[in-house]
Amino acid sequence: MLTFTQSWFLSVVPIGIGIILQLLNMKKMKETHSEIHGVLRNRFDLEKVKIAISLNMSCAMLYIAVWLLVVVFGIYLVATKNLGLFSLVGHMMIFGIVTLPFGIIGKKDENLIKKLEIESEDPYIEKKFRDYLRQWNQPQLKIHD
16 A cells, blocks of 8 residues: 555646746736737637637646646545545545635736736627637637637
């Protein structure tokens, strides 16, 4: 049977993946906001925002997939008596505790995009941006036109 420290990969690997995904997402949100100077003016700006939101959505789905893989693999290890239940629970708690702050910090960067100003005469820009925000709240891999 694996000890808690011998089963380090159940928390360390997912934490690493989760942090990388969140840092990538935060970087893209900041870059996009900076590139368009916090204002949607045209369809090119809208496309940049769409890409940033789609990346955010994909990263969220990957994070969930990693979490599910750890749970399924962990349950398998527990069921085959290769890992104790408390060890699995400990790894899941560490995973959540370590990655939670990155998610909270990332929300600040998401709000940079959610609160963009719209300075365009083209009604399409505002309509599409509102649609992107609506889709962002739904579980999907990317923004659909």
